[in-house]
Amino acid sequence: MRSERTEATQGQLRMLNLNIVFASLCAIGALLISINAENPVHAVVLSVGVAAAVLASRGWSGSLSSRVPLLCLVAASAVWLVGVLVLDDASASFGISVVGTVVLFQLPRPRRVAAAVALGAFVVAVVVARMVTSPGGALNVLLDHAVHSTSVAVVGVTLVFLNHLVSGLITELEESREREAELAVARERTRFASDLHDIQGHTLHVVKLKTALARRLVRTD
Template sequence: MSEHADASRGELRTVNLGIVFASLSTVGALLVVIDAPTWWQALVLALGVATAAVTVTRWAEGRVPRVPFPALAVTGAVWLFGVLVAETPTASYGFAVVGTVAVHQAHRRRTAAVLGLAGFVAAVLAARLAVAPGEVVDTLLEYVVGSAGIAVVAVVLTSLTQMVSRLVAELEESREREAELAVARERMRFASDLHDIQGHTLHVVKLKTALARRLVRTDTDRAEEELGEIHALVGDTIAQTKALAHAQRRLNLSAELENAKNLFEAAGIRVQVRREGGVQARAGEMLGQVLRETTTNILRHAQAGQVWITLSGTGISIVNDGAQEGPPTGLGGLATLRERVAGEGGELTVERKDGRFLTAASFPRTAAGASPLPHRPAPTRKDDR
């Protein structure tokens, strides 16, 4: 995946982390302020909340081991302190958060992790009953119900982090697959064009060769004529194949525009098309080549989220975001295309700025009487696609 895609995923994860971190910290801080009887006890309880928040953050970043023993030890000690010293059931908050992370990280040993955490919970409640033997019912109601309620809040907030992170990863993987599929479709289209050129020719050559073999002894003039046609047909096919390989085959700009939109949309890229005037017929084929080459480059070398295509009476411009930093690589086709555009009296501009990549081709207006392609207004749908 490209650096831009990694950055996009990082931004989504950062937003997710910010929301969850703020929620965990806010709830934990409220519990500390409400239940801590003294400032020094508040500091101890705050240590449990901070440990939980750091653990969740590192977990979302993939930097938490299978079982976060240090965090479990700290939050477990804070909970024990809250039960035996501060006498507050909400001290279980940090331990519930870290315990949820531990269960998610345990994978195949998840049952053992749950049993271990349940054993520790039972030990804490037993310790509380030991220091207050005459208050069994009140202790069970306060600490079992109160701690369970706080634990549910912690588990829900922590699980949301994992759920959103997984969804972000799945969305990015889906986007990668769509882009790869779009490139594969473009390759299949090229293969189809190549088959159209050579398949028909080879079939005709086969028939004419068989005819020439039958005529070579009975009608040499006709056989020679057939062989001449075979020679001309093969030469024309070679020329068409070279033109296709170098993107010089006659192209229809409108068809190329529709194909580009379909490819971009299949890759999850938004497309906005604007027509500012009718395109000259003389320039239409070359502009189609520019659009095809640029479409392929965007799909292969960028991680664009938006593409803007503008057609005017003298040219075309294609702008995409998601341009990679550093010198452009893998864009040799544009260099070759620049020479062809110049050979037709036009100019090809390639420019990258502020994360956007511009490819524009322009041709001077021909003399009066040049036949322009009909102008069609831009789409009026909301997304302007």
């Protein structure tokens, strides 16, 4: 009964963590869209990035296919590309920052560095392309995207990192509970073996005494 309650509590913690992350992503995405969208097309483009971020986080929870974050990364990259080169909107970095972080955490550790470098190179390449094609001057574009895009990206990365941290703690709790259950089984086996050893030892001692008594009686009677 206690084990069932523990599993239920851990499941509730996971669900609460995911709900908090989803709500935060949706709220921040809606705020970015309401502030930066200048027309319906602009709003749709930013909405695709937010949807990719939310869907990638849900795919990370294991409820969807493992390919979902990769598809979301393609969508978020397209939003970043269109948002910077066409719409000149630095807030388009929200989707790619969230999805990119989710994908990086899913990769094995040896491959994370190479993937992070590749993703960073893509982001920088888009900004450089905007600087080259911008009529307003490369310095203004650099300052705008360096401050605005970085701020938005930091928010997205922080949310995903906190989600990853809490999920890791819950996983450690589950593993600890499993180890505790294994130790309880091992202790029960040890106790049973000890009791069996004591019983057998007592029985053998009684047999030994009876044998000694029988030897004496054989000689006297």
